[in-house]
Amino acid sequence: MPKKQMKLGAFLYPTGHHVAAWRHPQAAANAGSSIAHYREIAQVAEHAKFDMIFLADGAGTRGTEADLPALSRTATRYVAQFEPLTLLSSLAAVTSHVGLVATATTTYNEPYHVARKFASLDHLSGGRAGWNLVTSTSPYEAENFGSGGYTPHAQRYERAREFADVVRGLWDSWDDDAFVRDKESGVFFSPEKLHVLHHKGRHFSVRGPLNVARSPQGHPVMVQAGSSEPGKDLAAATAEVIFTAQVTLADAQSFYRDVKGRLAGYGRQWDHLKIMPGVFPVVGRTRQEANDKFEQLQDLIHPEVGLSLLQATGGLDLRGHDLDGPLPDELPPTEGGKSRQQLLIDLARRENLTIRQLYLKIAGARGHWQIVGTPADIADQLQERFEGEGADGFNVMPPYLPGGLVDFVELVLPELRRRGLFRTDYEGPTLRDNLGLPRPAIGGWAPAARAFEHAAE
Amino acid sequence: MPKKQMKLGAFLYPTGHHVAAWRHPQAAANAGSSIAHYREIAQVAEHAKFDMIFLADGAGTRGTEADLPALSRTATRYVAQFEPLTLLSSLAAVTSHVGLVATATTTYNEPYHVARKFASLDHLSGGRAGWNLVTSTSPYEAENFGSGGYTPHAQRYERAREFADVVRGLWDSWDDDAFVRDKESGVFFSPEKLHVLHHKGRHFSVRGPLNVARSPQGHPVMVQAGSSEPGKDLAAATAEVIFTAQVTLADAQSFYRDVKGRLAGYGRQWDHLKIMPGVFPVVGRTRQEANDKFEQLQDLIHPEVGLSLLQATGGLDLRGHDLDGPLPDELPPTEGGKSRQQLLIDLARRENLTIRQLYLKIAGARGHWQIVGTPADIADQLQERFEGEGADGFNVMPPYLPGGLVDFVELVLPELRRRGLFRTDYEGPTLRDNLGLPRPAIGGWAPAARAFEHAAE
Numbered sequence: 024m025p026k027k028q029m030k031l032g033a034f035l036y037p038t039g040h041h042v043a044a045w046r047h048p049q050a051a052a053n054a055g056s057s058i059a060h061y062r063e064i065a066q067v068a069e070h071a072k073f074d075m076i077f078l079a080d081g082a083g084t085r086g087t088e089a090d091l092p093a094l095s096r097t098a099t100r101y102v103a104q105f106e107p108l109t110l111l112s113s114l115a116a117v118t119s120h121v122g123l124v125a126t127a128t129t130t131y132n133e134p135y136h137v138a139r140k141f142a143s144l145d146h147l148s149g150g151r152a153g154w155n156l157v158t159s160t161s162p163y164e165a166e167n168f169g170s171g172g173y174t175p176h177a178q179r180y181e182r183a184r185e186f187a188d189v190v191r192g193l194w195d196s197w198d199d200d201a202f203v204r205d206k207e208s209g210v211f212f213s214p215e216k217l218h219v220l221h222h223k224g225r226h227f228s229v230r231g232p233l234n235v236a237r238s239p240q241g242h243p244v245m246v247q248a249g250s251s252e253p254g255k256d257l258a259a260a261t262a263e264v265i266f267t268a269q270v271t272l273a274d275a276q277s278f279y280r281d282v283k284g285r286l287a288g289y290g291r292q293w294d295h296l297k298i299m300p301g302v303f304p305v306v307g308r309t310r311q312e313a314n315d316k317f318e319q320l321q322d323l324i325h326p327e328v329g330l331s332l333l334q335a336t337g338g339l340d341l342r343g344h345d346l347d348g349p350l351p352d353e354l355p356p357t358e359g360g361k362s363r364q365q366l367l368i369d370l371a372r373r374e375n376l377t378i379r380q381l382y383l384k385i386a387g388a389r390g391h392w393q394i395v396g397t398p399a400d401i402a403d404q405l406q407e408r409f410e411g412e413g414a415d416g417f418n419v420m421p422p423y424l425p426g427g428l429v430d431f432v433e434l435v436l437p438e439l440r441r442r443g444l445f446r447t448d449y450e451g452p453t454l455r456d457n458l459g460l461p462r463p464a465i466g467g468w469a470p471a472a473r474a475f476e477h478a479a480e
Numbered sequence: 481m482p483k484k485q486m487k488l489g490a491f492l493y494p495t496g497h498h499v500a501a502w503r504h505p506q507a508a509a510n511a512g513s514s515i516a517h518y519r520e521i522a523q524v525a526e527h528a529k530f531d532m533i534f535l536a537d538g539a540g541t542r543g544t545e546a547d548l549p550a551l552s553r554t555a556t557r558y559v560a561q562f563e564p565l566t567l568l569s570s571l572a573a574v575t576s577h578v579g580l581v582a583t584a585t586t587t588y589n590e591p592y593h594v595a596r597k598f599a600s601l602d603h604l605s606g607g608r609a610g611w612n613l614v615t616s617t618s619p620y621e622a623e624n625f626g627s628g629g630y631t632p633h634a635q636r637y638e639r640a641r642e643f644a645d646v647v648r649g650l651w652d653s654w655d656d657d658a659f660v661r662d663k664e665s666g667v668f669f670s671p672e673k674l675h676v677l678h679h680k681g682r683h684f685s686v687r688g689p690l691n692v693a694r695s696p697q698g699h700p701v702m703v704q705a706g707s708s709e710p711g712k713d714l715a716a717a718t719a720e721v722i723f724t725a726q727v728t729l730a731d732a733q734s735f736y737r738d739v740k741g742r743l744a745g746y747g748r749q750w751d752h753l754k755i756m757p758g759v760f761p762v763v764g765r766t767r768q769e770a771n772d773k774f775e776q777l778q779d780l781i782h783p784e785v786g787l788s789l790l791q792a793t794g795g796l797d798l799r800g801h802d803l804d805g806p807l808p809d810e811l812p813p814t815e816g817g818k819s820r821q822q823l824l825i826d827l828a829r830r831e832n833l834t835i836r837q838l839y840l841k842i843a844g845a846r847g848h849w850q851i852v853g854t855p856a857d858i859a860d861q862l863q864e865r866f867e868g869e870g871a872d873g874f875n876v877m878p879p880y881l882p883g884g885l886v887d888f889v890e891l892v893l894p895e896l897r898r899r900g901l902f903r904t905d906y907e908g909p910t911l912r913d914n915l916g917l918p919r920p921a922i923g924g925w926a927p928a929a930r931a932f933e934h935a936a937e
């Protein structure tokens with residue numbers, strides 16, 4: 024039996040994942056509205072045989088007028104960029120094998136639209152679509168969709184479960200061979216191969232059928248990125264790929280065992296869910312080169328942006344203080360996030376950090392796993408986590424683009440391939456072929472509504 | 481001054497506009513999920529210098545289980561095909577000049593999503609996007625979006641007016657030069673060039689800003705297709721292109737005068753709205769050849785489909801009667817549509833038509849203007865309507881695809897060009913350039929809410 028190989032996604036942020044990436048000399052600062060830029064990186068990823076490219080999403084900018092000083096200095100945080108489904112549809116035309124995974128929230132969408140657009144993308148791309156289901160944590164999105172308030176977590180997940188069931192039900196509207204298109208007899212489709220959904224649930228009432236033929240993959244690949252208890256249950260019930268953010272090996276292993284352990288309860292196999300933590304690699308030919316590359320990015324973090332990270336991460340408002348001095352002794356109490364605030368304060372005191380050093384410490388990978396090192400260093404760590412059952416693959420988060428992706432492709436992939444850990448060619452034309460996922464049978468899946476009974480909210 | 485030229489759209493239905501088009505020997509019966517097919521016809525349209533390709537839309541199939549015998553024999557009526565925004569985004573990558581106009585309903589969408597997707601398409605395509613705003617007449621769509629019932633006409637238009645205002649407001653979120661992306665100083669955008677919408681209205685509450693930069697055209701081109709009084713008022717307030725369905729010259733002229741006459745009331749110029757009726761051309765080198773082509777299509781109409789046209793058009797249920805006999809003397813009364821039923825009955829009696837002859841009579845262009853003839857015949861009629869102020873251009877509805885479009889391009893366009901009535905090259909790279917429409921200034925438009933006060937519902 025050939026050696027098991029890791030799956031790789033390229034997680035694309037317009038200019039890259041580092042908060043200051045857009046200021047990097049090589050970064051295309053206009054990436055968020057440059058189709059030429061995305062075409063280039065999609066083609067780099069495909070040429071390197073990545074399983075997929077992945078786009079995060081939020082239906083809104085983040086922050087309010089008060090955040091403008093920091094916001095106006097960042098290219099990320101969804102400030103302004105392409106909408107993922109339109110972008111991936113366009114990239115489908117200039118690629119042929121790489122998977123195309125877009126994020127869409129269940130909180131501010133209708134399942135008919137979501138089912139339809141992803142099925143359409145699956146057709147357009149010849150079977151390469153994936154849907155990253157999220158429930159939206161940002162209160163700023165809510166304000167673009169009428170609700171003054173912010174839907175509570177449990178309610179968002181209840182809606183998400185029913186949403187996922189409706190979407191998969193709509194994807195099963197037509198048998199694979201429903202469209203006979205027999206010019207002679209004049210029969211376009213076989214009525215008995217049409218399945219009208221007639222869904223009536225708590226959140227949705229959707230008659231169906233979907234007005235898109237069953238797509239090449241049967242269902243676009245289901246991806247999930249929540250890590251609360253209801254999030255993990257929804258993933259175990261519905262997801263075929265999970266993007267996560269564990270930093271230590273031990274955390275990754277326990278998350279892996281936890282989620283995979285839930286699969287049997289939904290009649291699913293261990294192998295039919297791929298767990299792919301994010302990794303933020305800074306690659307150098309030597310450790311010194313890698314460190315220098317990282318420092319170059321860190322030096323580009325404007326203090327306003329650094330301070331806003333402390334604010335966003337731990338509710339610490341340190342504007343007006345000397346950046347190169349210690350944290351002030353007295354800090355005003357903040358609403359919420361008390362424990363995360365204390366973690367930051369403890370970190371600063373323990374390591375005797377200035378304010379600037381503190382924000383630099385938490386910048387970079389934004390809570391994701393960060394590896395700064397040589398190709399061998401990075402391959403070692405990925406291999407350890409992959410073989411130690413902490414991951415089935417990784418969602419690679421290039422610090423800046425396209426350079427950071429090109430570095431990974433040119434320096435790390437050859438090392439992984441030498442070790443037999445990554446493919447040299449695509450297994451097939453569809454995303455399912457490459458991920459090694461089965462093609463769903465019509466109705467051959469357990470409704471996620473069951474997850475509700477199990478979920479410890 | 482050069483002669484005024486007509487604008488041309490290519491209105492694409494998967495296999496063409498004739499109800500039996502998919503059975504035509506040259507038709508690609510799988511057109512609805514064949515990206516190769518759409519790529520070919522988009523490139524034909526672009527090569528021929530069409531202003532735009534246009535996709536109709538409905539978020540659902542039409543009909544119920546009772547309609548299956550007819551439905552299963554048609555490829556149109558939105559049975560199963562690509563979703564327009566994903567399809568056009570893909571086609572954007574393989575074309576460079578032709579406009580890309582997709583239909584999206586205001587009744588089952590959220591303005592933030594619509595504003596965002598069309599702005600994204602406008603970026604992807606370098607300024608070629610257009611949005612055909614419809615309010616959805618099909619009750620079948622409603623059943624995919626939770627509402628048991630069907631929103632009344634007046635309410636749909638009230639929502640549409642506010643929707644259009646929110647979308648245009650979101651498109652004005654960022655000044656054209658808001659994104660300075662100055663790597664040196666670290667300023668990504670100028671805060672004073674950001675305009676947060678803060679919309680609070682009867683139907684929507686949308687904070688903004690849009691998370692897409694202002695798009696190449698400023699606003700994607702606004703298209704409209706309603707022809708009721710509130711529809712015409714909304715068009716006069718917001719639309720830059722109208723698709724309509726007038727059959728006679730007199731009707732076209734009176735519609736043209738009516739809608740253009742309303743523009744001044746909204747502070748708009750006569751020329752800033754292009755009226756483009758649909759035309760269904762069947763072209764032959766001789767009249768005989770044109771007639772033969774049309775008859776070939778008519779012969780392919782399956783009786784189930786023909787009978788369902790009588791049902792859909794006039795509420796006439798004639799199943800079980802002899803197709804080659806006259807209409808029965810006694811017809812059961814039907815719910816609604818009484819006057820349209822009487823029109824059909826009168827037509828049959830007056831011209832002494834069999835049931836088959838009656839449905840053949842109303843098939844074909846489905847209520848649109850139909851011309852069967854030589855290139856000169858067709859050019860004559862288009863010219864008459866164009867020069868007689870019945871139209872600024874036409875939305876060409878090929879009877880079958882790609883053949884019907886290729887016929888128009890190869891036979892009719894040379895004739896129009898000989899007469900100086902159609903361009904030989906694109907005026908510019910954007911859809912606005914080609915249509916001769918101004919680029920909107922930020923906030924330089926009157927809110928459609930005003931239309932409400934004028935509308936005679």
Ligand SMILES: Cc1cc2nc3c(=O)[nH]c(=O)nc-3n(C[C@H](O)[C@H](O)[C@H](O)COP(=O)(O)O)c2cc1C
Nearest residue numbers: 079080126157158159248249250251254266267268
């Ligand atoms: C790697 C990763 C990527 C994510 N991407 C998005 C995203 O693009 N958009 C979004 O709204 N939420 C995103 N999330 C958030 C979650 O998907 C989810 O909506 C949120 O975490 C709430 O779920 P939880 O409480 O179960 O974690 C992401 C989370 C992770 C771990």
Ligand SMILES: Cc1cc2nc3c(=O)[nH]c(=O)nc-3n(C[C@H](O)[C@H](O)[C@H](O)COP(=O)(O)O)c2cc1C
Nearest residue numbers: 536537583614615616705706707708711723724725
């Ligand atoms: C040429 C033409 C094309 C249309 N295309 C669509 C369409 O694709 N989808 C749709 O829901 N309605 C479509 N309509 C319907 C209208 O846009 C509108 O929603 C409906 O007619 C109700 O408006 P009215 O009562 O003002 O005519 C079309 C109408 C015309 C004349």
